[in-house]
Amino acid sequence: MDPLSGVLSLLRIRNYHSAALNLGGDWAFHFPEIAGIKFTTVVQGSCWLVVEGEQQPQRLQQGDCYLMTRGRRFALYSDMSQVPIDSDRYFQRLAKDELILDYGGQDTQLVGGRFEFTAVPAQVLLSSLPSVVHLTGVSAQASVLRWALERFISELQQRQPGRSLVTEHLAHIMLVEVLRVHLDTLDGEGTGWFAGLADRYLSSAIGALHDQPARRWTVEELAGVANMSRSAFAQRFKNVVGVAPMEYLTRWRMLLASDRLRNSADSISSIAFSLGYESESAFSNAFKRVMSEAPRHYQRAQQACSA
Structure with missing residues (x-):
């Protein structure tokens, strides 16, 4: 499994809803800060998008899609001369997970x-x-995203058996398409996890770590996978990804561990050994360093949240 698929497979949806906006004439609305990510497509017409913290407004045309990743406040405008009003006053709740805003046509x-x-x-x-992340309407990814959004809204409206599983898969499809676009734009630039995946030298080493997280990797072995010298690989990995290779491996192991602590009945010791740790105490120390709490406390807290 490639690294992006591996991380996406650990995501679990806790909450979701759909929203439709029908707007006519001159208008502007601001929308509050809210947790989660938001996919939107422009079905008809055009408008301006302004997101808190972003200096430049973005022009959205019919067919365009965008992903908002931070849950920040934002505003939509028919034109930038309008003064935005509170969207909450105009939203109607058609169902628990379905909203609509009608204004002017x-x-x-x-x-x-x-x-x-x-x-x-x-x-x-x-x-x-x-x-x-803005996808223009002519891109292949925007076409897939529009299709997935239509299916998502249809699932909410029809309320058929299996809806939760289908909506989760649709969310993953939308994420993958947007993330592919983002990876294509990096082209060897930037820093962070995605920059590492886009790096032609580092991507193979990151893939090896994800494929075999329990293996006792060395920097020398990973450098060999990347066809680089040890020193050049270690420096490039730290500069691009932001952490040293062995620290990255530890963090990936802890992501896998956190998922199993939350979603399985596996014991802490079995999780520790399956991820390459020789003792439960060594695993617990690593988990606490990365996750800021002991694995047993983390497991109990997750069980309490789901109870």
Whole structure:
């Protein structure tokens, strides 16, 4: 399994809803800060998007899609001369997980889905992304994203058996398409996890770590996988990814461990040994250093949240 698929497989959706906006005439709305990520597509018309913390507004045309990764406040405008008003006053709740905003007609129509994920892997993915990823309507990924959003909204409306599983898979599909676009834009630039995946030297080594997390890797072995000298590999890995190779391996192991502590009945000792640790205490020390709490406390807290 490639590294992106491996991390995505650990994501679990905790909450989700759809929203449709039908807008006409002159208008502007601001939207509050809210947890989770938000996919949106412009079905008809065009508008401006302004996200808190971003200096430049983005022009959205019919067919465009965007992903917002930070849950920041944002505003949508028919034109930038309008003064935004509170969107909460105009939203209507059609169902528990379905919202609609009607204002002035249907010159501009947007549909979106918001997903809130549990688990630390979501932080790994989203912290490495810009706050907004914009896909133009002509891109192949935008076409897939629009299809997935339509299916997502249909699932919510029809309420058929298996809806939760289907919506989770659709969320993953949308994420993959947006992340592929982001990876293509890096082209050997930037820093962080995605920059490592996009790096032609480091990607093979990161893939090896994800494939065999329990192996007792050395920097020399990983350098060989990357076809680099030990010193050049170690320096490049730290500069691009942001952490040393062995620290990266420890963090990946802890992501796998946190998922099993939360979603399986495996004992702490069995998890420790399966991830390459010779003792439960060595594993517990590593887990506490990365996750800021002992594995037993983490497991109990997760069980309490799901009870």
